[in-house]
Amino acid sequence: MNILVVDDDKLVAMSLRMIIEADPDMTVVDVGYSAADAIRLYKKHLPDVLLMDIRMADRTGLSAGAEIREKYPNAKILFLTTFNDDEYIVKALSIGARGYIIKQDFESIIPALKAVQEGQTVFGSDVVGRLPSMIRTEKQESFDREAFGLSDQEAEVMRLVSCGLSNREIADKLCLSEGTVRNYISNILAKLGLRDRTNLAIFYLTGGKPGQAE
C-alpha cells in the first residue's frame, strides 16, 4: 500500500514517514512539503492514498486536493489538521476527501489509512461530533402535517412550491387545476401566517419564519 505524505512542517512529514513505514504493509513512496509538491508528486507516483496537511504555506491543501480530485476522481485523500475548523470540514467533504483527522493522534493514523484504503471515509470523532449541527435536518415530513394543520395535498403543494415550481407546473404534476393550486397555496399561507410563495419556500427550506432581514 503506497502512501504519499505531504506536510510543510518537515519534522512532521518525517515523523509521519517513520510511523507509516513501521507498518510492514505500507510504503511511503515520497514526501512533499507544499501544495505544489502534492500535485506534482501525486501525478508522478499515483499513490493509493495521499496523506496531506490541510493548511500549508503556499496555499491550502484543500485547493491542491481539489485539483487532484479533478484529474483523478478516484484519488483517496486523507487530510491532516492541527486544529479542526468547521469550515474546512465541509470543504474537505465537498471535494470528496476520504478523511479528516487530527495530527496529534499518531496511533490512529495507521488504522485510518487502512480504512481509507478499503474505501471507507474516516473522521476524528471530535470532528464528526460537529456534523449533526451542520446538517440541515430534513424534518419536512415532521413539521408539515404535524405542527400545522396541513393536509397531505397541502404539504405536497408546499414542497413543490419550495422546489421552485409555478402554479401551472404544480397543477400539472398533481393533476389539479391551476385555480385549485392557488387556493391550496392561499390556505397554506393563511395557516402558516405567511405572505407569498417566496416566504413559503423560505419557511420550508429554513424551517422558520423568514426573518425580515436587519
Place this chain on the structure above:
Amino acid sequence: MNILVVDDDKLVAMSLRMIIEADPDMTVVDVGYSAADAIRLYKKHLPDVLLMDIRMADRTGLSAGAEIREKYPNAKILFLTTFNDDEYIVKALSIGARGYIIKQDFESIIPALKAVQEGQTVFGSDVVGRLPSMIRTEKQESFDREAFGLSDQEAEVMRLVSCGLSNREIADKLCLSEGTVRNYISNILAKLGLRDRTNLAIFYLTGGKPGQAE
C-alpha cells in the same frame, strides 16, 4: 479488543463473528439478535465496540443505540446497513455513532473496527458522498459577487429577496424606486438563469439551482 455483534439475521451475525475472530487482535464477546439483546448484552460485557445492524425486527438499532449512548456516553457504536438510507445517516450521526458502513464490504469491517477503536469515525464512502449536499453551507457571502457578475447592489437585493421581502420593501430599505428593484431582479435572474424570485430565494438558500422535484 472486544466486540459485541448484533444482527437480527443470524446468518449474518455468525458470519460477522467468523470474520472478526479471524483477526488475532479481536474477540467477539457475544452475539445478539435484536435491539433488546443489544442493550442487555452491552451492559453485560461493556465491549470496546458495538457492531450493530441499523434496522432490526423488534425496533430500529438506532433507538437501541441512542439508549446505550445515553447510559454510556463513551460507547463506540458502528452501524451496519444493507442499503444506505440518507435518513438513517443523519440520525446515526446525531446519536454519536462512530460509523455507518455497508454490510457487503466484508473486507472493510476489520479496518473500520480498528479505526473506531482508535477514536475515529468511519463511513462507507458512498455514504459520506451524500453528506455535502446535506450540509447547510453558509457560503452566502462567497458566491454572490464572486461566481457570477453580481454588483454590490444586486447581491444585496438578492439577499433581501431571500429574506422574503417584497419589491416595495426592498426599495424602501435600499432607498431605491420599486421599478429599479424590479430591474435589478430581472438582471439577477438573467445572470443566474432563473425564472422568478422564489427560485432566486431557493438558489440563495440552498446554493444550487432549484432541482425541479421528481
Place this chain on the structure above:
DNA sequence: CCTTTTTTGTGACATTTGTCAATTCCGATT
C-alpha cells in the same frame, strides 16, 4: 338514501411580479 364533510373547481378581481425600451442623472475622461 340522504346528509355532511372534504376535495376540487370556477370566475372575477386586485396585486405583485417580471420584461423592455427609453430617459435622466452623475461622475469620470478626454
Place this chain on the structure above:
DNA sequence: AATCGGAATTGACAAATGTCACAAAAAAGG
C-alpha cells in the same frame, strides 16, 4: 465643454400570483 458609461428611473405592458365567494363532485357516515 463634450462625451461616455454606469446607476437609477420611469411608464407601459404581459404574466403570474393571491384572495374571495361560491359551486360541483367525491367521499364518508349515518
